[in-house]
Amino acid sequence: MGTHIWPGAKVKVAQFFNNNHIFPPILGIGSAFAEALAICFTACVFFDFPISLGLICGFVVATVSPAVGMPTMLHLKEQGIGTTKNIPDVVPAACCFDNFVSLFIFSVTSSITYTHDAFFATMVKSIGAIVLAALIGCVIGWLLRWFPKNDNRHTHFARFLVIASSAYAVITSMLVLGYAFPGIVAALCLCCVSTTQWREDNPRGIKVLVHQFDNLWYFVAVPLLFSLVGYTFDFNQLSLADWKTAFILIVVGSSFRLISAMILAFCGHFNIYEQLILALTLMPKATVQCALAPSLIFMTNGFPELREQTKLINSIATTLLIFISLYISIITLLGENFLNPLADHPVTTTNEDITVRTIFVIFILLVAGIFAAKGSKALRLPPLFGCLALGIVIRNITIFEQFFVFPPFVETMIRKVALAMIVIRWGLATDVQFLYENAVMPVTIGLVTAIGEIIAVTIASYYILNTSFVMSIFCALILVIVSPAVTVPAMISFKDKNLGSLKRIPENILAICCVDNLFCVVVFMVLSSIIFTDAPIATTILLNAGTIVFGVIGGVIIGWLLWRFPRSDAPHTQFARITLLGALCISMMIGTYLIKYSCSGFLAALITSAMCAMKWNTDNKDKLESVTSTYKYLWDSFALPLLFICLGMKFDCSTLTWEIVFLCIAVIAIGLLVRTILVMMITLSSHINFKEQVVVALSLLPRATFQADLAPTLVLMAAPFPDMAKDAALIMKAAILSVLVTAPIFDILLNLVGSKCLTRYDSKDTPAIEQNLDKSYMNGDHVDDSIYAARPKSYSEYRSETVIERY
Structure with missing residues (x-):
């Protein structure tokens, strides 16, 4: 839960997006798609992944981790570095779009893949649940803008409890109903909308709130999250081929992310050093992967027919190779x-x-x-x-x-x-x-x-x-x-x-x-x-x-x-x-x-x-x-x-x-x-x-x-x-x-x-x-x-x- 409250609380959505409404979504979404599609293509073509699982894998691995890039950007902003071109604000905004789009596609693809229901009905239901959850999150966030009032005692502590309990309630309730990602969307909208008022109605803004969530993240969430993920990591079940596959997918994805982010940053009139900073801050992986990857193990069980998709992909690629090679040989x-x-x-x-x-x-x-x-x-x-x-x-x-x-x-x-x-x-x-x-x-x-x-x-x-x-x-x-x-x-x-x-x-x-x-x-x-x-x-x-x-x-x-x-x-x-x-x-x-x-x-x-x-x-x-x-x-x-x-x-x-x-x-x-x-x-x-x-x-x-x-x-x-x-x-x-x-x-x-x-x-x-x-x-x-x-x-x-x- 802290993974999604934290970026929502730190990004000045209303102020920054009004002045920079084009470049951050292009940077975040464009580089995310480049990395995800490169991983999907490599996994499906060269490692026999089913196309749906390859797409899920691509967007899970491509999702940027706010736990790595955000602290660096905050530190740069405090020192006044890169503020002329709003680089400390561009990166969190791009991460926000990256996370939202990647998780949205992950949710829709997984809901369509891991079900025996009709394709069209499942897709409509998934998209409808996301839209409804976003509306619910915005409504709850709008209500939280006024509760508690800013002149009450312990306002910041009350706001911390309200936003944490509301986000937790939304995520867990939606998860129980079988809609994990819509709950995340609702929590993210809740945090973004509610903090737009809290930033302005008191001298300290949301600094206290952010500090409280920092402590909760570093001292509670991080140890539990990463220790549980590490507990599921069994070296005895991993072969050399598994390591090779993972390494190649990571290298391919990171390369495409770096190249695409630098190209998009170049189009945004940043110099080469700023391009490199923007690209590097969009490459770390941590929190989202740890939260989503274990769930794939449980969802994949009971769907052996997914492997049949690999034959179709291989046949299409083989046919293309044959026609291309025959064309070249005949021409020569x-x-x-x-x-x-x-x-x-x-x-x-x-x-x-x-x-x-x-x-x-x-x-x-x-x-x-x-x-x-x-x-x-x-x-x-x-x-x-x-x-x-x-x-x-x-x-x-x-x-x-x-x-x-x-x-x-x-x-x-x-x-x-x-x-x-x-x-x-x-x-x-x-x-x-x-x-x-x-x-x-x-x-x-x-x-x-x-x-x-x-x-x-x-x-x-x-x-x-x-x-x-x-x-x-x-x-x-x-x-x-x-x-x-x-x-x-x-x-x-x-x-x-x-x-x-x-x-x-x-x-x-x-x-x-x-x-x-x-x-x-x-x-x-x-x-x-x-x-x-x-x-x-x-x-x-x-x-x-x-x-x-x-x-x-x-x-x-x-x-x-x-x-x-x-x-x-x-x-x-x-x-x-x-x-x-x-x-x-x-x-x-x-x-x-x-x-x-x-x-x-x-x-x-x-x-x-x-x-x-x-x-x-x-x-x-x-x-x-x-x-x-x-x-x-x-x-x-x-x-x-x-x-x-x-x-x-x-x-x-x-x-x-x-x-x-x-x-x-x-x-x-x-x-x-x-x-x-x-x-x-x-x-x-x-x-x-x-x-x-x-x-x-x-x-x-x-x-x-x-x-x-x-x-x-x-x-x-x-x-x-x-x-x-x-x-x-x-x-x-x-x-x-x-x-x-x-x-x-x-x-x-x-x-x-x-x-x-x-x-x-x-x-x-x-x-x-x-x-x-x-x-x-x-x-x-x-x-x-x-x-x-x-x-x-x-x-x-x-x-x-x-x-x-x-x-």
Whole structure:
């Protein structure tokens, strides 16, 4: 009760509002709505609150506490600070409006929510009760203006008893009738109206009355109120997720309150320091939260159907995300203006013919590529080999070359969509937990061997191919990237046959490929954005560093959003997840490529996919099977054929000589030799035997997927620079030869050697071996050799059950 009598007694309503009737309500109500709606949106969208409970939570948390701001304002007023612009009076008035509006919405929303009666009837009854209570409070306050008279003995003590007992009677009686907030409104009106007369009818005004309520508040109400609230606070019932949710809601609400209050204060012609004071005094929470929050616990019981509202909110948000992501991805694919995609284009017969021809050519290439991939697979060769060979045949037969022609922009978009498919499958296959727990061996082998091969290939291409030093670095970055399209299927085969499972050979190889690919691709993208530009190097480096940080943060945020949308128990969850992930990753990668900062989009797409895999693999019974199988089908049936056919169509045999072929193969061989030697040397320090070292080395030698995208990208970027364009064309030939040579040879060798060199473990001996299991061999520590006597099935399936199968 004291919470509501106190502000009512201290605010000079009649005097101040007559002169300042616009700014205080705007400040109080505007900032309150900004904070409450921000909390409501965050709670409903990100933490699955029912919309009605989110609204209640927003206005309960947003309500300003007069117990904190009022004493400060009174102290400032006594010292004459801020009185020129009436700041000590503005804040209490704004708090009054803030409290009234917040409590009004809380009351109406809770009365509608926690009832089984009709919505409209309940709302009308609640609003009517508030209006009636306000009238009752005003009438009682008007009567109290004259009782007792100001010339009686003990006038102030009598007035204290009258106003306290009247307010208490109004609040408790309305509470008994089931109208808690109308009682508060009546008490607030009672106090405001009655004190308008008491301020003027005696020399001491209401100072004595205020002092009496101060003592009652500090010595009685505060200890009881906060001790009772603290008594209901049970740490054992609060999880880490509860703390995180509460912290995020408070931070979001306070941020919006601070920003909105400063903006509104700026409109009121206050300087920056006064804006900050006004905003900070509207941020503390205490009394109202302690009075109202416990009542929610009792009101919420018996209404489990409120949780159903979260599904509707999640479905609406998911639908909006899908449409937005599809819009962005389609706009970027078509190269249209983002804000005005329907801008008029000159439509001619030639343009229409080119469009129809392009669609028809792509369709024929897709069908032919699928047949070529199937035929190559039937010959025990990688499917990409057949598609690449088909592209080379088309490029070097005049009739086919003249027929299969489409615009360069279309080819670029095909390659970027295919790269997006690679990145999505790569992210879904990445076991972040495994990398975190066993990072030493994968990171060491991935980085050291990649850097060593880059140095070797750079020197070899500089002296053998006679390319410039910069282009030699680009050549090395393209030729050293390991292809997951060859290595991963072999790892799946080994896992199915229980080969190398105890030492986690397949998982370690996948982790090594992940580190190798990430390092080489990021360095290539950053270096290309620095070299192929006319801007100052320092500026370009800073911009790239900023975009990389932005890409990482954006990937984390988008991945976290996809944890929430759609819900795991919503209908068509897998379809929504597939659409959202694909559209978002494509739009990020192509959009950043078009603005010439492709590294940020690449990192954002990779992090988003990896984060999705972390959550989606545990929140539903299907795990990632539907998502990974869909993207595997899209890669095998669409992306892979078109990507490698487009790469093969860049290989012009008429400009090729045997000298160039042998020189390119020599450069490739030097890099592969250095990679093999480094892998063998590094793995000597780990607990992997010689045969397993050979398998690890062979798995890092195939080249295919990234060469198919990065080499044409380099040619496209080097085209405006004549000195570099010639070297880029030579690097393209070397990349194609590396795919033709390494993909089929090392695919056959890897499957053959792996089946011979890796030990097959028998699950029958699982109990005996599990006693000796130790993860220390991952970091090269010594372990007992007896643990490798047989394969414990349960341990090998600890993480490998889904890591490899995601590809």
